[in-house]
Amino acid sequence: MNGSIALALVLAVLAWVFVVGDLLRRxxxxxxxxxxxxxxxxxxxxxxxxxxxxxxxxxxxxxxxRGLLGDLVVKGxxxxxxxxxxxxxxxxxxxxxxxxxxxxxxxxxxxxxxxxxxxxxxxxxxxxxxxxxxxxxxxxxxATDPLLRPGLATAPAALLSALVGVLESGGAWVMDLRLIPHWLIAGATRSGKSTLLARLITQLAPQPVALIGIDCKGGMELGLFTSRLSVLATCRREAVAILGALVVDMQDRMNACRSAGARSIWELPDSLRPVPVVVIVDEIAELYLSDGRRESKAEAEQCSVLLLRLAQLGAALGLHLVVAGQRVGSDLGPGVTALRAQLGGRICHRVNDPGTAEMTLGDLNKDAVAVAQSITATERGVAVCTGPDGGWSRARSHLTTTEEAIAAAQRHSALAPEMSAIRRALAALEGDDK
Ligand SMILES: Nc1ncnc2c1ncn2[C@@H]1O[C@H](COP(=O)(O)OP(=O)(O)OP(=O)(O)O)[C@@H](O)[C@H]1O
Missing domain, CATH: 3.30.980 (Threonyl-tRNA Synthetase; Chain A, domain 2)
Incomplete structure (x- = not known):
């Protein structure tokens, strides 16, 4: 009897040491x-x-x-x-x-x-x-910067929702495209933009969503995810063809909604609902800047108009934009300010010029601009992001390595929907070249 009591005591002490010790350590x-x-x-x-x-x-x-001193008014x-x-x-x-x-x-x-x-x-x-x-x-x-060693946040999985990092409050940093359909991501070079995009793609890859990449830096960043992307544009000419085809697709979606008496694709029955599309643009400046030649100017203008149309009408039709750039300013062209007004979600990493922070956050949250400007070069992946409640927060993306991102894209490559109309538009370009 005594032996079993002693054994129970030893087990209780061991359990205490393990459980409480682990809690204290964590x-x-x-x-x-x-x-x-x-x-x-x-x-x-x-x-x-x-x-x-x-x-x-x-x-x-x-x-x-002010007070009265006799007949005198005294101020002080x-x-x-x-x-x-x-x-x-x-x-x-x-x-x-x-x-x-x-x-x-x-x-x-x-x-x-x-x-x-x-x-x-x-x-x-x-x-x-x-x-x-x-x-x-x-x-x-x-007390101390919680983003120096951020933990891993969790959030319930949902369609078009991506858990991209952790907020300063310790909560999950979620980009929910059904809540905020379009996003603008700004950040200087090596600030963490591509890592955030990689994380976003990794999170959207297992979902029934078409991902379209526009990376006019020769596809160096988004080219890694080709296996999961439905289409990838690597130069502005291709971008114009893809965006043009998407605008045509948008009109088809509108017709489908109108004939079904629906105000968005989400009100359509499952059998009629077209697949949601997320267009990811890496380096917006490559789309807007022209070298002065007439064709280059015309292409830049086309890009600007097409992006704006998608941003204005796409949300209800399941067409979403995520636009990233090192510098966002009105000097890129008059269309940039109009586009910015349509991109409700804003993320500002470290930036080199106050103008970009102001352009990204200033029209929504003046006090967030100063915080974004105080992000240092060592705080990679740290950004100021807007929330669905209209507020803002500092946040840090979960570090997604290139290998992890490529592996996720390859694992889910079978889920990439076939966007035949867009592929045909690209093929027509190649035909023109021959
Ligand atoms: N959340 C993060 N936590 C830790 N390190 C990060 C994080 N995000 C990015 N980094 C590191 O910062 C470096 C630069 O990141 P990234 O390539 O994403 O920057 P970028 O803004 O896309 O730069 P560029 O415009 O030159 O492509 C990478 O080496 C990456 O490992």
């Missing part, structure tokens, strides 16, 4: 933060709050800045401004949050301007300012 950064970082940062928040609020014009005096800065009331800092896995009650007349914009001051005063990696409720501002401090 969650060490979080435990470390809860035990040391959180108390220290909480002290900093509480002890510096009044000073930081005062220096950043967040404190307000209860007395008006009243004494003892009062700092806004804050909640006790609440620990999160990555940092802490503080709720601030706004003084009457204050808006969250004042706190957005002070975000950098909080970062320095509290010695944290970043502070985000949001307003979950009228009259309240939530300050979310992140």
């Amino acid at each position: 969650h060490r950064p979080a435990w470390h933060w809860y035990l040391t970082g959180y108390p220290a940062t909480t002290c900093r928040v509480l002890f510096t709050w009044r000073k930081v609020a005062l220096l950043n014009d967040l404190s307000v005096s209860r007395r008006p800045p 800065d009243p004494l003892r401004p009062v700092a806004p009331r804050i909640s006790f800092p609440r620990a999160t896995r990555l940092g802490l949050t503080v709720m601030v009650r706004l003084h009457a007349g204050q808006t969250p914009a004042t706190y957005l301007k002070a975000a950098d001051a909080f970062v320095h005063a509290w010695k944290v990696h970043a502070v985000r300012v949001t307003s979950p409720e009228r009259g309240l501002v939530l300050l979310t401090a992140t």
Whole structure:
């Protein structure tokens, strides 16, 4: 009897050591933060709050800045401004949050301007300012950059949805083309654009989706995935032929919807629904820039018009655009700004010029532009991305090696739908050349 009790005890101790030891090992950064970082940062928040609020014009005096002295109106800065009331800092896995009650007349914009001051005063990696409720501002401090060593996020699989990386909050970074049909991806050379495209293709490869590549850098990037691509254009002439054929296909899709009384292909019965198409463009500048020759200008204009038509009408018809480029600016041509307006999803990696960050994010989220500009050359794969709720977040793509991407494309090559009309358009080009 004693022997079996001793054995049970030994087994219980071993189980404890394995289970708890493993938990501690896996969650060490979080435990470390809860035990040391959180108390220290909480002290900093509480002890510096009044000073930081005062220096950043967040404190307000209860007395008006004008008063009567006899018959005279006296103006001046009243004494003892009062700092806004804050909640006790609440620990999160990555940092802490503080709720601030706004003084009457204050808006969250004042706190957005002070975000950098909080970062320095509290010695944290970043502070985000949001307003979950009228009259309240939530300050979310992140202790260290979670994207330095991002974990693997998970998300439920869905058609036209790709899990491409992890968000700063630890959540999944998902490009859902049914939610946001078209995307613009900007990033300087070696910033991680192609890796993100590789990840996107790897995720879409097992799905019943046609992938069309337009890579006018001679197909060096997208050529790796030829086995899963339905068609690949490697020069602008081919791109014009493919885009032209896609616009014709779009009209067929419209007719199919009209005769079935449907407003999008998703309302069509399964038997009638055409396959969704994702057009991936690597290096948009190659499509828009011309060398001054008449034919080159005409080709660039054609590309611009065709891309715009696809972006304007394609979403409901299952035609999606993912356009990547090192530099996106109005100097590429007047069509670029119009196209950008149609590309609702935006991703901005490190960029070389402020204009590209402004062009990618500025019309949607002004405050995201500064964050995108602060991405350094060592932060490869890090980007600022817009979310479906209209907000933005820093994120990092899951590193997909060339070998993994090629293997995935080959594994699912049988799923590449035959786009015969587009192939015929390409063949006609070859015929013209002979
Ligand atoms: N999420 C990531 N995590 C870690 N490393 C990454 C990540 N994304 C990209 N990298 C690394 O950064 C380097 C450059 O990436 P990539 O080729 O995708 O850049 P790019 O923007 O496409 O450059 P280019 O415009 O010159 O083709 C690669 O060596 C890649 O391994």
